[in-house]
Amino acid sequence: MAAKIKYDAVKVGDPIVTITIENVSRPDFVRYAGASGDFVPLHYDQTFVEAAGIPTVFAQGMWTAGCLSRCLTDYAGASQVRRFKVRFARQVWPGDTLTCRGKVTGKSEKHGEKLVEGELEVVNQKGEAAIKGSFAVAAG
Amino acid sequence: MAIDKKLIGQTGTPFTVPIEWSKVREFARAIRDPNPVYFDRELAQKECGGVPVPPTFLQAASFWMDEHSMPAANFDLRRILHGEQDFEFLKPIFVGDVLTGVARVADVYEKEGGRGGKMTFMLTEIEYKNQKGETVAFARGTLVETGQAVSS
Numbered sequence: 598m599a600a601k602i603k604y605d606a607v608k609v610g611d612p613i614v615t616i617t618i619e620n621v622s623r624p625d626f627v628r629y630a631g632a633s634g635d636f637v638p639l640h641y642d643q644t645f646v647e648a649a650g651i652p653t654v655f656a657q658g659m660w661t662a663g664c665l666s667r668c669l670t671d672y673a674g675a676s677q678v679r680r681f682k683v684r685f686a687r688q689v690w691p692g693d694t695l696t697c698r699g700k701v702t703g704k705s706e707k708h709g710e711k712l713v714e715g716e717l718e719v720v721n722q723k724g725e726a727a728i729k730g731s732f733a734v735a736a737g
Numbered sequence: 738m739a740i741d742k743k744l745i746g747q748t749g750t751p752f753t754v755p756i757e758w759s760k761v762r763e764f765a766r767a768i769r770d771p772n773p774v775y776f777d778r779e780l781a782q783k784e785c786g787g788v789p790v791p792p793t794f795l796q797a798a799s800f801w802m803d804e805h806s807m808p809a810a811n812f813d814l815r816r817i818l819h820g821e822q823d824f825e826f827l828k829p830i831f832v833g834d835v836l837t838g839v840a841r842v843a844d845v846y847e848k849e850g851g852r853g854g855k856m857t858f859m860l861t862e863i864e865y866k867n868q869k870g871e872t873v874a875f876a877r878g879t880l881v882e883t884g885q886a887v888s889s
Contacts, residue, residue: 599784618769625767632760632767634799637817649815658819659796663768666792675774676785681792682823 600737601674604704604711607736611701613672613715618664618695621656629660656689661728665697665719673734679712680733686726694722699732711736740847740857747808749840754801754865756790758832764794787831792824795865795876798838807840807861812882820858820879828873836865836873843877854884 626640638645640657662683669678689695699717706712717730758778765775774781774789781788830836843860850856863876 625769628767632764633796635796639815645815659793659822660768662822663764663770663791663793667768667770667772669792670770670772674784675772675781675789675791676829678792678824679826680824682821684821685819 599674600677600735602672602713602734602736604713604736607701607704607713609701609703613699613701614668616664616667616671616697618697621689621691621693621695623654623691625660626654626656629657629663633657633659635659653691655691658683658685658728661685661689661695661719662730664695665717665728665730668697668699668717669732669734673713673736677735678732679710679735680714681730682732683717683728683730686729687721689719689721689727693727695727696720699730704736740845742845744808744842744845744859747842749802749807750805751837751839752798752802752806754795754798754836754838756830756832756834756836758788760797760800761788761790761794761832764797765791768793785831786829787833790830790832792826793822794830795824795863795874798836798863798865798876802838802840806838808842812857812859812880816883818881818883820881821877822879823875823877825875825877826873827875828867828871830865830867830873834873835868838863838865850883856884857882 630636635657640654697719699715701715703714712733713736714733718726719728720726840863843862845859848856859880861878865874867873
């Protein structure tokens, strides 16, 4: 397994990788529906959402979480993620630009592995949080 | 949904999830992740010991679930929210693995909400084992049914 980060070099407060998602669009939700099997119509069926009193379709929370997960795999390595937890705070709408980011809040050892822990968030172009999360990744 | 405490502890029928490369590639594209480890098998072998899956890929296990995989709860699709999702990984998951998932209802409860009125929460936990019988991951989700339609 290729760990991209060295445990001893990581400090509490360090930022991890930031990912920007420009121009969220309806095709993102359609593609994610097909990829994940999440066919809840709130995310692609305009007629359905209007009947439910919602102005337009919005992102699957797990699509946004998937975008956020790249911060961890780019930072620590694709097979290094041990914990990824997200809480959905606000919808993501077509046209939004998202910033996915996080920082280190702690280090520990568990089951003989050196873990780096931290917090995560996705914010939109107005600075409003769409997701708050936390993580643990294995370091070398 | 009327709150039904009898759901707590109920498990669904085990379901099988073959981890397929084309589905992993499709998923990586869908989350706009260009990481070559999902697309280049040789590189993935060298860097990870196999083609890994994105951290949220187990969501695609829904393709292998049927109406018996998850203990039933009659949520109204117009009023449903995914509140939280939590993945814990104990062993690596690679393309070519065949996982078995068992879903369990961890909790069901009601809470008075703000704008949405009364809210019903259901916490589910799916344990995944690989073809060697090793537990590789837990996927824990919180679904919320709001009192009225969800909007921002």
